[in-house]
Amino acid sequence: MELNSYFTDFLQEIRPTDKQKEQFRAAHSELRENLNKDDVLSPIIVSDFLQGSYRRATAIRPGQGCKADVDVILVTKLSDEEFTPDEAMQKFVPFLDEHYTDSYEFQSRSIGIESKGVDLDLVITAAPSEKEIGILKSDAVTTDDSPEEVDDWRLVKSWLSRAHRVGVKSAALLLEAAREAEWKLSPLLIPDRDREKWERTHPLAQIKWTWDKNKACGGHYVNVVKALKWWRRVRHPEVKHPKGYPLEHLIGACCPDGITSLAEGVTQSLEAIVRRYESYAKVKQTPSLWDHGVPEHNVLHRVSGENFAIFLGQVADAAQIARRALDADTVGESADAWRELFGDIFAKAPGDDGDKGSGKGGYTKRTAVTSIGGGRWG
Amino acid sequence: MGIVGNEPAPSEIKTGRRALEGFEGLSILDDWKWFAGWKRWRLHLRIRISVPQGSRIPSETEWHVLAEQEYPLGSIKFFPSKQNSFSETYPHQLYNGPGTNETTWRTGELCLNTQVRKYDRYEDEPFEAEERLLWHCRRAVEWLNDAANDRLAKEGEPFELPQFPGIDKGVLVAYAEDSGSLSAWRSNEDVAGLVELFLPRAPKNLLLVKKFLSLEERELFKCDWGSYFEQERDGAELRHGIWIRMPSIPVLSPWQAPATWGEFREACRGLQVNLDPLLRKCVAKVRDGRAHLGLIGFPIPEKIGGPSSNLYWQALALPVLANGSVRGFRNSEGSHWQYDRSMLFSDNKAITWVNSENWDVGQVSTRGKLSDGIRSSSVLLIGAGAVGSALAELLVRGGVQRLLVLDSEDVQVGNLTRHTLTMEDVGAPKALGLATRLNEISPHATVVGVKGEFPPADAVTKEQVDQCGVVIDCTGSDEVVRWLDRYSWEGEKTFFSISTGVDARRIFCFAQRGRFSSLEFFRRVRPWLQLERVENRGRELPREGIGCWNPVFPARADDVWLLVSSVIAVVEDLEVLMTSNPTLTVFERVLSEGHTVGVKKSTAVGLETE
Numbered sequence A: 001m002e003l004n005s006y007f008t009d010f011l012q013e014i015r016p017t018d019k020q021k022e023q024f025r026a027a028h029s030e031l032r033e034n035l036n037k038d039d040v041l042s043p044i045i046v047s048d049f050l051q052g053s054y055r056r057a058t059a060i061r062p063g064q065g066c067k068a069d070v071d072v073i074l075v076t077k078l079s080d081e082e083f084t085p086d087e088a089m090q091k092f093v094p095f096l097d098e099h100y101t102d103s104y105e106f107q108s109r110s111i112g113i114e115s116k117g118v119d120l121d122l123v124i125t126a127a128p129s130e131k132e133i134g135i136l137k138s139d140a141v142t143t144d145d146s147p148e149e150v151d152d153w154r155l156v157k158s159w160l161s162r163a164h165r166v167g168v169k170s171a172a173l174l175l176e177a178a179r180e181a182e183w184k185l186s187p188l189l190i191p192d193r194d195r196e197k198w199e200r201t202h203p204l205a206q207i208k209w210t211w212d213k214n215k216a217c218g219g220h221y222v223n224v225v226k227a228l229k230w231w232r233r234v235r236h237p238e239v240k241h242p243k244g245y246p247l248e249h250l251i252g253a254c255c256p257d258g259i260t261s262l263a264e265g266v267t268q269s270l271e272a273i274v275r276r277y278e279s280y281a282k283v284k285q286t287p288s289l290w291d292h293g294v295p296e297h298n299v300l301h302r303v304s305g306e307n308f309a310i311f312l313g314q315v316a317d318a319a320q321i322a323r324r325a326l327d328a329d330t331v332g333e334s335a336d337a338w339r340e341l342f343g344d345i346f347a348k349a350p351g352d353d354g355d356k357g358s359g360k361g362g363y364t365k366r367t368a369v370t371s372i373g374g375g376r377w378g
Numbered sequence B: 001m002g003i004v005g006n007e008p009a010p011s012e013i014k015t016g017r018r019a020l021e022g023f024e025g026l027s028i029l030d031d032w033k034w035f036a037g038w039k040r041w042r043l044h045l046r047i048r049i050s051v052p053q054g055s056r057i058p059s060e061t062e063w064h065v066l067a068e069q070e071y072p073l074g075s076i077k078f079f080p081s082k083q084n085s086f087s088e089t090y091p092h093q094l095y096n097g098p099g100t101n102e103t104t105w106r107t108g109e110l111c112l113n114t115q116v117r118k119y120d121r122y123e124d125e126p127f128e129a130e131e132r133l134l135w136h137c138r139r140a141v142e143w144l145n146d147a148a149n150d151r152l153a154k155e156g157e158p159f160e161l162p163q164f165p166g167i168d169k170g171v172l173v174a175y176a177e178d179s180g181s182l183s184a185w186r187s188n189e190d191v192a193g194l195v196e197l198f199l200p201r202a203p204k205n206l207l208l209v210k211k212f213l214s215l216e217e218r219e220l221f222k223c224d225w226g227s228y229f230e231q232e233r234d235g236a237e238l239r240h241g242i243w244i245r246m247p248s249i250p251v252l253s254p255w256q257a258p259a260t261w262g263e264f265r266e267a268c269r270g271l272q273v274n275l276d277p278l279l280r281k282c283v284a285k286v287r288d289g290r291a292h293l294g295l296i297g298f299p300i301p302e303k304i305g306g307p308s309s310n311l312y313w314q315a316l317a318l319p320v321l322a323n324g325s326v327r328g329f330r331n332s333e334g335s336h337w338q339y340d341r342s343m344l345f346s347d348n349k350a351i352t353w354v355n356s357e358n359w360d361v362g363q364v365s366t367r368g369k370l371s372d373g374i375r376s377s378s379v380l381l382i383g384a385g386a387v388g389s390a391l392a393e394l395l396v397r398g399g400v401q402r403l404l405v406l407d408s409e410d411v412q413v414g415n416l417t418r419h420t421l422t423m424e425d426v427g428a429p430k431a432l433g434l435a436t437r438l439n440e441i442s443p444h445a446t447v448v449g450v451k452g453e454f455p456p457a458d459a460v461t462k463e464q465v466d467q468c469g470v471v472i473d474c475t476g477s478d479e480v481v482r483w484l485d486r487y488s489w490e491g492e493k494t495f496f497s498i499s500t501g502v503d504a505r506r507i508f509c510f511a512q513r514g515r516f517s518s519l520e521f522f523r524r525v526r527p528w529l530q531l532e533r534v535e536n537r538g539r540e541l542p543r544e545g546i547g548c549w550n551p552v553f554p555a556r557a558d559d560v561w562l563l564v565s566s567v568i569a570v571v572e573d574l575e576v577l578m579t580s581n582p583t584l585t586v587f588e589r590v591l592s593e594g595h596t597v598g599v600k601k602s603t604a605v606g607l608e609t610e
Helices: A004-012 A018-037 A083-089 A094-101 A130-136 A169-178 A204-217 A221-235 A246-254 A261-280 A306-327 A331-342 B011-018 B129-148 B179-188 B227-233 B261-270 B275-286 B333-344 B388-398 B413-418 B428-438 B458-464 B476-485 B518-535 B557-571 B574-578
Strands: A045-051 A069-076 A102-106 A111-115 A118-125 A188-192 A195-201 A294-298 B026-035 B038-047 B058-065 B076-080 B170-173 B192-199 B206-214 B217-221 B238-246 B290-300 B306-320 B352-358 B380-383 B402-406 B446-451 B471-472 B494-501 B506-514 B583-592 B595-602
Touching: A004 A261, A004 B011, A004 B026, A004 B557, A018 A094, A018 A118, A045 A130, A045 A204, A083 A188, A083 B428, A094 A130, A094 A294, A102 B227, A118 A188, A118 B038, A130 A195, A130 A221, A204 A221, A204 A246, A204 B402, A221 A246, A221 A261, A221 A306, A221 A331, A246 A261, A246 B026, A261 A306, A294 B217, A306 A331, B011 B026, B011 B129, B058 B129, B058 B388, B058 B557, B076 B129, B129 B290, B179 B217, B179 B306, B192 B290, B227 B428, B227 B446, B238 B275, B238 B306, B306 B428, B352 B595, B380 B388, B388 B402, B388 B413, B388 B428, B388 B494, B388 B557, B402 B428, B413 B557, B428 B446, B446 B458, B471 B476, B476 B494, B476 B518, B494 B557, B494 B574, B506 B518, B506 B557, B506 B574, B518 B583, B557 B583, B557 B595
Parallel strands: A069 A118, B170 B206, B170 B352, B238 B290, B380 B402, B380 B471, B402 B446, B471 B494
Antiparallel strands: A045 A069, A102 A111, A111 A118, A188 A195, B026 B038, B038 B058, B058 B076, B192 B206, B192 B238, B206 B217, B290 B306, B306 B352, B494 B506, B506 B583, B583 B595
16 A cells, blocks of 8 residues: 555655754855855855755755765866866865864865764865856756755756745746756866866756656655665665665666656665666676766766675565555555565554554454543533 | 644644545545644545435535644544535534635534434544544544435434524523423414513523513513522513514525525525514514514424424524614605615625523423422422531422422521531521522522421411422421421421431431321331430530530531432432332441441341342
8 A cells, every 4th residue: 555644754754854954054054155255265166056965855864873964066166177186175275274173074076074063075166167157156056945845946047946036026037947948067077086087977967857857756756765765774774885876876767757656656666676687686797877967977886796786685675575565455564564664663554563454444443442432421 | 814834743643644544535635734823733635425416415525624733632623625515504513604714614514523413323432543533534424425315314313403603602592491382382373573581680691581572562471480580580671672483493405594684584485484574573663773682483393303392592683773864764664674674684694693592491400300299399398407408409409499498597607517508698597598599509499498497487488388298307306306297287298307317327318298297207217316326325426615505416518418419319209209108218328447438228227228
């Protein structure tokens, strides 16, 4: 059974809480504000925007004792021909020392900053082409709104973020936004200090792809990703790869369009992954999945054949459980199976403990009198 | 009012909603949302059922369910949506008006947990989170099926009135009608007239019907009330109103009380009653610039499909009618009526219904009454002390209307530990204080108190005593017992002599019809007194006040009232009331470690029955 209301409640428990979202927002807004106010840095900044799972609404609540990872992209005017990745990143040291003393760390591709209980990942890019600068400053790019909050996002000039939808003009602009042709942006260049070169990446393409997919799936896609990420965390916490974006990408590649419920999406995605990659797993080979907007990148390049085979075995098991849950006739059986996948956060069916819940209507007839009520007049 | 918040619902409310998963025909259109103005959580549902041809209930209806933050406790209400539902009012539903602009639902809340309605198939309402909402939804589906198949008002079920919309609960109009008066009305030809009401000093905001008159001001019927109201009646403030009688309850199909004058006209047309001419004749009589009440009367049965049991009067507040010169209208009856009809009684003007209740004896005592035998008697109570006051209270609350209280003493503060009177009465005669209090208990009681001894000294009291059918002695005095024997009574009476033993451990209830034989009384009571003497040997009973010789019997109110309550069953027993064999019934408190744990009945000294 689809148990839509059970999934609604489950999602509420696994997505970041309002308080957490506020926390993230405070942290990354402050960083972006500070950057834009810095005398040295602001002249070289083109734009800043969120990327990553928070932007795409595919993030689940940080685990116990863990901090959230929020990714911020800072588009600069630094030419990739003039500056090496390391040189470009070094330009930020004075700023970091001033605002985030002792709480930042240089990584290969980004600067990790710890602020307000949140792990911010600051990725700086080299200068984009001149003609794209305007677009990169637009609301459509810089907005914090995610697919869960707005359903009309398009990469166009007249699109407005929710915060800017005030006044008479906004209605007209939004109409425009629905009709304009979308931009085709080029990939951005981000640093790889280890390999001492600028690498191509296309966060906006990933974001756009997610929006479009979510729309094609009736708004269920981002929830399928969240649910399956949760499954991984609860049932296979020790596993390293694939997880995070590679896992999301895999799900995206396999989740069919036109799903009508979260339960259906979870089941069909798992089954599709198995069908498509069974043969790879058999020979312990990792398939190649090309990143959106950067076709030369294999999203799964970090996953060894060995690990992929293990992963596929886990997916196959999960797919069977999901199918059992989806096809179950009674609420009790269905909920129990979903709980096998998702753990105790997924609600139990009503009825006495140990009773599988015989009724189709989700109501267990009381066999023993649990409490006597009614029939009393004061 | 309708501020909708984004907070997540409490987990118990979510549990309630999850339990609806798999409910055939029920789909959730919008999940729980907090409506701050209503302080409720709102769930928007659709229910699909199969309906017969021509049913006014659509097969798919939308509902708004309101639950409280404290779910599974608190109220759960089902309201029909403004769209995709129905606009009629059905039985077991509140008036189904269009509601306000601030809500998306109509006002016709379903009555889903009336215990009376499904008494024979009574199913306890569960209060667990996963069951309560589901239970209500199932009842709602049952209600819909019954409504679609015209099964809501079943023959044999108690008759229920529809809700009169917008009723003003600040005022109450009370009248007294029973099956007897219904017959009287039926043999009367008047269908409209005037009514006189009066305002008692207390309770506040109460109007009582005094009498019904014809249009020509001929008195037709009088409402009799007990002493509490009778005392005030002639001096009380009067109000005049109109009354109109209908052959049956005026409703719009299936069960909607009229909300406007237009709807009222339509409902009357359905009864072949032409409202306007009647209204015109009535209002012509109360055209004095003041506000008046109207009473609409119609016979109602006790059970659906049963014979009519009494006339029901539904009150309404008439608007102040035109009188004198009104702009644009000539100063004549015809013009005044034209004005009223077009301005005050126009089709779309809402009717201001007013709360009304039938305070007939049969209606007010449904919660507990004594047997007909004792209730219809007129009782003489001799002795208004601890036993007498408690007994009188139970008798009057149980429906005895006519009581004569005879006691020679005044209330003293020491009495109050086990008397029903209060500080207000200290220093005044017990009989009078008690009579006043008893009259305040019932709208029909006519209790008279006389300060004096038995036998009565003056002729007036003697006459009152002679009219009593039941005599109850609560003095505990041997002398009175002898007087009961010697007194020359008029006619046959039923006698009781009731008194407690030491510590109010036992209560002795002697009964005899015909005449009172003190010999029979003492024969039966003495063995008990002997027993008590043995039980209490060596005890010194406390005295009241220094220098007073009379021992006070030590007993608390709970002891006395427990025993008096047990004795009532004997007093109302018809067999006892009618039998000439003298009987003594003794009730005794059962003690365990010094505490009362029960009451048992004994008929012979030392022997127990049950």
